[in-house]
Structures are given as C-alpha cells and as structure tokens.
Amino acid sequence: MSIESNLLKKERQNVTFSVEELTNVWDGGKEDTEIRRKVVKVFGDDPVLKSPPICTMTREERYTEATRKCVYIFRNMLQKNGIYPGSKEFEHFWNAMPIEYTLLIHMGAFIPCIMSFGSEEQVAKWLPLSANLNIICTYAQTELGHGSFLRGLETEATFDRETQEFVINCPKVSSMKWWPGDMGLNANHALVMANLIVGGKKYGMHPFMVQIRDLSTHMPLPGVTVGDIGSKMGFEAIDNGFLYMKNVRIPRENLLNKNSEVKPDGTYVKKASDRLMYGSMVNLRVNLPKSQAIDVLAKACTIAIRYSAVRRQGLLNPGGAEVAVLDYTLQQHKLIPQLATVYATKFAGEGIIKKHQAFLQNMAKGNISDLAEIHALSASFKASVSEQCTEGVEVCRRACGGHGYSQASGLPHLLSKVTPTCTYEGENTVLYLQTARYLVKCAKEKAADLPESILFLVQPIQNARGNITSLDNLALYFKNRAALCVQAASKKVNQMSNKGLAMHEAWDKSSVQLVHATKAYVIQYIFDAFASFVKEVKCSKSVKEILEDLCCLYGLHYINNCSGDFLKLGILTAHHCNIAEEAEIALLEKLRPNAVGIVDAFDFTDSSMESCLGAYDGNVYERLFDMAKLSPLNKEPVHQASYKYLRPYLLEGRDILEGAKSKL
Ligand SMILES: CCC/C=C/C(=O)SCCNC(=O)CCNC(=O)[C@H](O)C(C)(C)COP(=O)([O-])OP(=O)([O-])OC[C@H]1O[C@@H](n2cnc3c(N)ncnc32)[C@H](O)[C@@H]1OP(=O)([O-])[O-]
Numbered sequence: 001m002s003i004e005s006n007l008l009k010k011e012r013q014n015v016t017f018s019v020e021e022l023t024n025v026w027d028g029g030k031e032d033t034e035i036r037r038k039v040v041k042v043f044g045d046d047p048v049l050k051s052p053p054i055c056t057m058t059r060e061e062r063y064t065e066a067t068r069k070c071v072y073i074f075r076n077m078l079q080k081n082g083i084y085p086g087s088k089e090f091e092h093f094w095n096a097m098p099i100e101y102t103l104l105i106h107m108g109a110f111i112p113c114i115m116s117f118g119s120e121e122q123v124a125k126w127l128p129l130s131a132n133l134n135i136i137c138t139y140a141q142t143e144l145g146h147g148s149f150l151r152g153l154e155t156e157a158t159f160d161r162e163t164q165e166f167v168i169n170c171p172k173v174s175s176m177k178w179w180p181g182d183m184g185l186n187a188n189h190a191l192v193m194a195n196l197i198v199g200g201k202k203y204g205m206h207p208f209m210v211q212i213r214d215l216s217t218h219m220p221l222p223g224v225t226v227g228d229i230g231s232k233m234g235f236e237a238i239d240n241g242f243l244y245m246k247n248v249r250i251p252r253e254n255l256l257n258k259n260s261e262v263k264p265d266g267t268y269v270k271k272a273s274d275r276l277m278y279g280s281m282v283n284l285r286v287n288l289p290k291s292q293a294i295d296v297l298a299k300a301c302t303i304a305i306r307y308s309a310v311r312r313q314g315l316l317n318p319g320g321a322e323v324a325v326l327d328y329t330l331q332q333h334k335l336i337p338q339l340a341t342v343y344a345t346k347f348a349g350e351g352i353i354k355k356h357q358a359f360l361q362n363m364a365k366g367n368i369s370d371l372a373e374i375h376a377l378s379a380s381f382k383a384s385v386s387e388q389c390t391e392g393v394e395v396c397r398r399a400c401g402g403h404g405y406s407q408a409s410g411l412p413h414l415l416s417k418v419t420p421t422c423t424y425e426g427e428n429t430v431l432y433l434q435t436a437r438y439l440v441k442c443a444k445e446k447a448a449d450l451p452e453s454i455l456f457l458v459q460p461i462q463n464a465r466g467n468i469t470s471l472d473n474l475a476l477y478f479k480n481r482a483a484l485c486v487q488a489a490s491k492k493v494n495q496m497s498n499k500g501l502a503m504h505e506a507w508d509k510s511s512v513q514l515v516h517a518t519k520a521y522v523i524q525y526i527f528d529a530f531a532s533f534v535k536e537v538k539c540s541k542s543v544k545e546i547l548e549d550l551c552c553l554y555g556l557h558y559i560n561n562c563s564g565d566f567l568k569l570g571i572l573t574a575h576h577c578n579i580a581e582e583a584e585i586a587l588l589e590k591l592r593p594n595a596v597g598i599v600d601a602f603d604f605t606d607s608s609m610e611s612c613l614g615a616y617d618g619n620v621y622e623r624l625f626d627m628a629k630l631s632p633l634n635k636e637p638v639h640q641a642s643y644k645y646l647r648p649y650l651l652e653g654r655d656i657l658e659g660a661k662s663k664l
C-alpha cells in the first residue's frame with residue numbers, strides 16, 4: 001500500500017461519526033441509499049458502458065461514446081433492469097449516468113415540455129415516440145441574437161389558412177436558433193419557440209413541433225440548415241446546435257395547444273395564462289441545480305479534500321515531519337466551507353422541489369396563485385446556487401495546486417460543467433432582476449397578502465439574544481439583512497422615480513442594489529431551509545453535530561465574507577464580527593478530522609469522478625503517472641511532429657555537441 005493510501009486509511013480511522021448514516025441522511029433515507037447503490041451498481045457493472053477516460057478522447061470520440069451509451073441506456077438498460085418512470089429506481093438513475101451523456105435536453109427538457117404544453121392527444125402522439133427514441137427532439141428557444149429577452153425572439157410561425165399550416169421562418173441570421181443541446185447532430189425534431197402570427201396579428205412566443213431531419217436518412221429537410229455550433233469551453237460531448245429555418249411548413253396541429261390554439265378559420269383561442277409559457281423554464285430551474293451544480297461541487301470537494309489529506313507539502317512545526325496540506329488552517333478555510341455549501345444548497349433545493357410539486361398539483365386543478373412565488377424563488381435559487389457552486393469548484397481546483405490544472409484531476413471537467421449553469425436556464429443577473437421585481441412588489445403589500453416565505457420582509461426587525469453563533473440567531477441576521485436590503489433598494493427605486501425618472505430608468509439606476517437585495521433574500525432562504533432541516537432531521541447525535549457544524553459554518557463563512565454589509569446595516573457590531581471570525585476558525589479545526597468522512601458520505605464511485613486525485617484509495621501519484629501514459633501524445637516513443645520539425649536543428653545540435661566533444 002502506498003504512503004498516500006495509508007494516510008487516507010488513517011483519516012478514515014479518526015472519523016467520529018457513522019459515514020453510512022450520513023450517506024443515508026444525504027440520500028433521504030436508508031432505503032434510498034440502497035436503491036441508489038443498486039442502480040449505480042447496475043450501471044457500473046455493465047461492460048457496454050465502459051469507455052476510455054474522457055481526458056484521452058477527442059471531442060468527436062466523446063460525442064460518439066456519449067451518444068452510443070445513452071441510446072443503449074434508454075432503449076435497453078433501463079427496461080432490462082426494471083427502471084421505469086415512476087419507480088424509486090428511476091429517480092436515481094441520473095446519479096448513475098456515465099460521466100458524459102447526450103440526450104439531456106431530449107429527456108430532461110423536451111419531454112417535460114410536451115407534457116406541460118401539449119393537449120392530451122398531442123401528449124399521446126409525441127410522448128411514446130420520444131420516450132422510445134423514435135424521435136429525438138430538442139428545446140429550441142435561444143437564438144443567435146437573443147437569449148434573455150424572450151419578447152425579442154425573431155423566429156416566426158405564420159398561419160396559412162389555405163393549407164392549414166404554419167410557415168416557420170428565421171427572417172435574419174440573428175434569428176436562427178443557437179445553443180440548444182442535442183440539436184446539432186442528434187435531433188430530428190425541434191420544439192421551436194416562435195412568434196405566432198395569424199392574419200397579420202402577432203400573438204407572441206408559442207411552442208411548435210417542427211420536424212428538421214428526414215426520419216430514414218437523417219438528412220436535413222428542405223428549408224432547414226442545421227449543425228453543431230463548434231467547440232465550447234466544456235460540454236464537449238454535447239451537440240449544441242444551430243438551426244436556420246426558411247419557409248418550413250408544419251401542420252396546424254403542431255402548435256402545442258394545451259394553453260392556446262389556432263382554429264381552422266384562424267381564430268386564436270387563449271385557454272390559460274401567458275405566464276404558463278414560461279413553465280418549462282421554472283421546471284428546469286427547480287430541478288437542474290442538484291445534478292448540474294450541487295453534485296458537481298460535491299465531487300470537486302471529494303477530490304480536493306481526499307487529495308489535500310494525502311498531499312504533503314511543507315512543515316507546520318520546524319524540524320517536524322511534512323504535513324498534509326489539509327492541516328493548514330488556510331487550506332481548511334478554502335475547502336470546508338465548500339462542503340457546507342453543498343449541504344445547504346442540497347437541502348434548501350429539496351424544499352423548493354417540494355414546493356414546485358405542490359404548485360403543479362394546484363395548477364392541474366386550475367389554481368396558479370403561487371406562480372409568482374415559485375418563479376421568484378426558483379429564479380434566484382438557480383442563480384445563487386450556480387454562482388456558489390461555480391466559485392466553489394474553482395476554489396477546489398486551485399486548492400489542488402498544479403495537479404488541479406491537469407485534466408487527470410477531473411477538476412477542469414467539473415468546472416467546465418458547472419460554469420454554464422450561471423448562463424443557461426436564464427442568465428443569472430437577469431434572473432436576480434426577476435426576483436427583485438417580486439420582492440419590491442411584496443415589500444409594499446400587507447402581511448396578510450403575502451406567502452409565508454416572504455413575510456419577514458414586512459415584519460418588524462427582531463433583535464438577536466444570547467449566543468451570536470446559534471443557528472437561530474444566524475437565521476435572524478440573514479432575515480434582517482434581507483429585509484433591510486430589499487427596503488433600501490425599493491426606497492432607491494421610489495426616490496429615483498420621485499425625482500422624475502421614468503420607472504424603467506429608476507429601475508436600471510437601482511439595479512445594483514436590487515440584485516444585491518435579491519442575493520440577500522435568497523441566502524436567507526437557503527440558510528433558513530438548511531437550519532430547519534438540521535433541526536428536524538432524525539439521526540444520531542454525532543451526525544446531527546456534523547450537520548449543525550456545517551450549517552453554522554455556512555452562515556459564519558458568508559457573514560465573514562461580507563461583514564461590511566452587516567456592519568453597514570447595523571445588524572452586527574465590530575465586536576460581533578470578531579466573534580464570528582474566531583468562531584469560523586474554531587469550527588474549521590473541529591470539522592477537520594471528519595473532512596474525509598464527510599466527503600466519503602457522498603458515496604461517489606471512482607468511475608463517476610474519473611479523477612486521479614480523488615479516488616477512494618488515495619493512490620494519487622501512481623494514478624497520475626498511469627493516466628499520463630495513456631495520453632494519445634505518448635502513443636509512439638517519437639512523435640511525428642517533433643521528428644519532422646525539430647530534427648534538422650537537433651542534428652545541428654548533435655554535430656555541435658559531438659564536435660565539442662572531439663575537440664576535448
Ligand atoms: C442542460 C442545459 C439546458 C439549458 C436549457 C436552456 O438554457 S433553455 C433557454 C432558457 N432561457 C431562459 O431561461 C431565458 C431567460 N429569460 C426569461 O425567462 C424571460 O424572458 C424574462 C423572465 C427574463 C423576461 O421576460 P419578459 O420580458 O417576457 O417578461 P417580463 O419581464 O415583462 O415579465 C412578464 C411577467 O411574467 C413574469 N414571469 C417571467 N418569467 C416567468 C416564469 N418563468 N414564471 C412565471 N412568471 C414569469 C414576470 O415576473 C412578470 O410578472 P409581473 O411583474 O408583470 O407580474
């Protein structure tokens with residue numbers, strides 16, 4: 001056993017709580033852990049799902065492998081193993097997916113969209129086809145020229161009464177669809193968001209099913225230009241695409257018409273609120289953060305903490321032995337708060353998923369009164385989580401020194417996976433501003449008219465009592481700060497408008513404060529949700545203590561990073577800030593011996609991380625060397641390029657050196 005493996009073994013011997021129990025808490029119960037492990041094993045044992053490490057493949061190979069595996073999973077594997085929609089196993093299969101997969105937009109965005117936008121007949125037609133991969137469909141909303149401002153989308157769907165068809169057109173280059181996943185190469189259909197035009201009148205954005213490729217040859221249909229947008233910062237396996245449509249005709253029935261319809265005579269019938277058009281985005285903002293951001297940070301923490309426990313560099317005691325870098329307070333200060341972020345966002349996110357499910361049930365009964373709240377909450381939650389996780393993964397990557405820059409560490413892949421979560425599903429700034437609109441409105445309401453999650457905005461500020469680092473007091477500081485920030489931002493909008501600025505100008509001039517206030521609001525939500533979870537969760541004392549410490553650390557780390565704000569608003573004094581700083585450092589020291597145990601509790605398999613630094617056995621140096629040997633550049637002992645371009649000069653060098661030798 002290598003020295004490094006031994007070091008990790010010792011770390012595990014010193015853990016003071018049951019790792020298995022924390023895994024159960026993380027999964028939502030013992031039964032869930034068992035089911036997740038069963039599904040992960042099915043995937044892990046299947047030889048068809050084996051591929052070379054992603055860092056040894058070209059983009060084309062990665063796309064090909066990811067598509068091959070996905071088709072196998074969705075057409076054969078799930079069925080063969082009884083993993084059906086609605087089953088507990090099905091809930092866990094995304095956790096077990098290979099490190100790269102395609103068809104996420106088809107399965108994760110298009111299918112929910114067809115359910116929320118399609119009539120019963122349309123769902124009956126398209127759902128079985130898409131579930132069986134008989135059609136592959138993308139969600140084509142963003143255009144080259146517009147992504148955030150949806151009213152600016154340019155693609156048109158004009159009703160032709162004569163032929164009972166819609167004619168789909170991208171009038172300009174900037175109007176072509178750009179970015180949708182699965183669109184460039186795999187999709188033969190697109191759910192196109194286009195401006196509906198009937199009899200010269202514009203009705204705004206509507207969803208249309210458009211066939212873009214021939215079903216037998218897979219060639220683009222007449223009027224369709226489609227392809228891959230090229231290499232990006234990450235997402236190498238995914239065929240994010242462009243789609244340029246010129247006079248593409250589709251039948252009238254292809255307008256997804258659950259919420260609105262065009263009758264054969266051209267009458268437009270609106271059946272539900274326009275806002276429901278945005279429902280698909282709320283769905284993704286609620287559901288994607290866990291798999292695309294929180295789990296990604298959890299993996300980065302696993303890699304960085306295991307590696308930091310075996311990486312020895314420098315001395316803590318003069319004359320003593322070299323120490324693991326995790327023993328430095330500064331390394332703990334970088335990494336352990338990231339663990340707290342993983343826990344806080346995961347459990348807060350679960351609360352939002354539940355709220356969204358309740359909203360969907362009410363919506364099915366025709367009640368959408370909670371839409372504004374769930375939109376505001378999901379928009380700011382997605383923005384905050386994506387930001388926190390992206391920053392966290394980069395902290396983890398840099399905390400691994402030089403090896404963190406190597407693809408073999410797995411960290412660059414995780415960083416490039418999490419970074420676009422700040423952009424897709426709504427650019428973060430734009431989403432914060434959406435929530436700000438809601439908060440400013442709520443701040444003017446009476447308590448009786450507000451949902452519980454927002455009541456604190458209009459209630460009197462309460463003073464903290466007792467230990468300033470108790471979870472109750474921390475929750476109070478976050479609430480007070482959010483309330484004061486929202487009030488200050490609203491006041492600024494009003495002052496600007498009272499000075500004679502038009503409302504949109506007043507809004508723009510106050511937007512820095514508005515976004516700041518929204519961030520304060522969503523952090524208080526996340527902290528409060530995590531603290532409530534920690535209080536209520538049923539588990540042993542030792543696991544509870546870990547969760548309480550992580551929750552407290554989440555709060556203190558945040559407060560210490562923006563203590564100026566708490567001081568400025570009069571919520572904390574300089575004395576409080578000093579106590580908070582010392583309390584954070586004490587918590588780091590307390591959590592340090594359990595850090596490896598806490599990441600072990602995430603229970604990631606080595607194959608789900610593909611990291612030489614983060615594998616369970618800690619054998620980092622052998623793994624790095626083995627991976628380097630697999631580099632395609634090392635296939636031959638002499639690379640053709642060095643031989644071809646360098647050899648003439650090397651020969652000169654040889655002659656000079658040998659000449660010098662003969663003169664000696
Ligand atoms: C794996 C990767 C997958 C990636 C996939 C993608 O990226 S797919 C592409 C992802 N792309 C994006 O995510 C694009 C991001 N852009 C957008 O979502 C919208 O264009 C916008 C919301 C920014 C503005 O839209 P706008 O200018 O048309 O609207 P407005 O500001 O005038 O507001 C009108 C009213 O509607 C309300 N309302 C708005 N949204 C929602 C909602 N979801 N629910 C409920 N309500 C909502 C809003 O609060 C306001 O209410 P108020 O105050 O009047 O009572």
Ligand SMILES: Cc1cc2nc3c(=O)[nH]c(=O)nc-3n(C[C@H](O)[C@H](O)[C@H](O)COP(=O)(O)OP(=O)(O)OC[C@H]3O[C@@H](n4cnc5c(N)ncnc54)[C@H](O)[C@@H]3O)c2cc1C
Nearest residue numbers: 140141142146147148179180181420423424425426427429
């Ligand atoms: C990996 C990836 C996958 C994607 N997948 C899909 C997909 O499957 N389907 C799909 O339809 N789209 C997809 N997209 C597109 C994505 O949804 C858009 O890129 C996103 O909505 C942002 O829009 P934009 O690119 O137009 O940015 P812009 O809106 O042009 O943003 C540029 C800058 O302007 C700022 N800005 C914009 N509006 C305002 C405002 N009102 N106030 C202040 N600042 C503002 C933004 O904050 C940002 O700093 C994907 C994108 C990526 C990166």
